[in-house]
Amino acid sequence: MTCALKNLKGCIPDQEKRRFHALGLHRPIALLASVLPTHLTLVDALCGDLDFEEGGTPVRLDRLLLGGDPVLVDSYGASLMGFAPAQIEHLRLAASLGVGSMDLAALDLREIGRPPAGMGSAPSSLARLAARVEARAACSACYGGLLHAMRRLEEEAALDRAPGPLHVGQGFQGVSGDGYGIGTCARGFLRHLDGCPPSAACILEFLRKHA
Numbered sequence: 001m002t003c004a005l006k007n008l009k010g011c012i013p014d015q016e017k018r019r020f021h022a023l024g025l026h027r028p029i030a031l032l033a034s035v036l037p038t039h040l041t042l043v044d045a046l047c048g049d050l051d052f053e054e055g056g057t058p059v060r061l062d063r064l065l066l067g068g069d070p071v072l073v074d075s076y077g078a079s080l081m082g083f084a085p086a087q088i089e090h091l092r093l094a095a096s097l098g099v100g101s102m103d104l105a106a107l108d109l110r111e112i113g114r115p116p117a118g119m120g121s122a123p124s125s126l127a128r129l130a131a132r133v134e135a136r137a138a139c140s141a142c143y144g145g146l147l148h149a150m151r152r153l154e155e156e157a158a159l160d161r162a163p164g165p166l167h168v169g170q171g172f173q174g175v176s177g178d179g180y181g182i183g184t185c186a187r188g189f190l191r192h193l194d195g196c197p198p199s200a201a202c203i204l205e206f207l208r209k210h211a
């Protein structure tokens with residue numbers, strides 16, 4: 001996962017960056033964070049990628065994250081991608097070194113502003129995931145979180161068992177049906193997950209439960 005801690009590699013020379021990879025990345029990333037205190041982190045999560053920092057499967061989230069604790073910022077970022085913070089080795093190591101906290105339950109989260117509805121979309125490279133989704137005026141945060149969760153399920157070789165179709169978006173407000181709804185707007189469906197937006201980690205749990 002490339003977010004606050006891993007991006008500290010930008011503060012070291014190229015030769016050291018190569019050495020980081022030879023040393024297995026996670027431990028050097030955590031150790032660097034322990035000697036290079038970060039006081040404020042701004043994360044560009046406008047359009048990340050499902051799998052790879054250099055792109056290929058872009059997913060809009062239309063978010064900027066700002067926080068003081070880089071481990072907590074990364075932990076929240078992990079949840080937006082469908083990961084539990086403890087799954088990311090350098091987060092576990094950094095937390096054990098006292099760099100910050102992975103405790104999302106203690107997160108004091110404040111949301112400022114929202115992108116308009118209908119921004120959620122999937123690139124053609126993700127058509128196999130989008131085929132399972134029925135979106136109506138979906139926010140990018142909701143649709144993007146759903147794509148991340150489905151990708152994590154695909155990595156577990158469980159996507160074929162995922163329920164569907166999955167309804168998401170403001171266009172489903174007040175609509176009821178015998179299907180699956182993702183997000184508070186689609187709460188009229190028999191099986192639904194509340195949240196506005198629900199995190200990818202929560203969506204993944206919901207999909208696993210109904211797979």
Ligand code: SF4
Nearest residue numbers: 139142183184185196
């Ligand atoms: S639940 Fe929230 S984030 Fe999701 S589509 Fe509705 S308003 Fe947007």
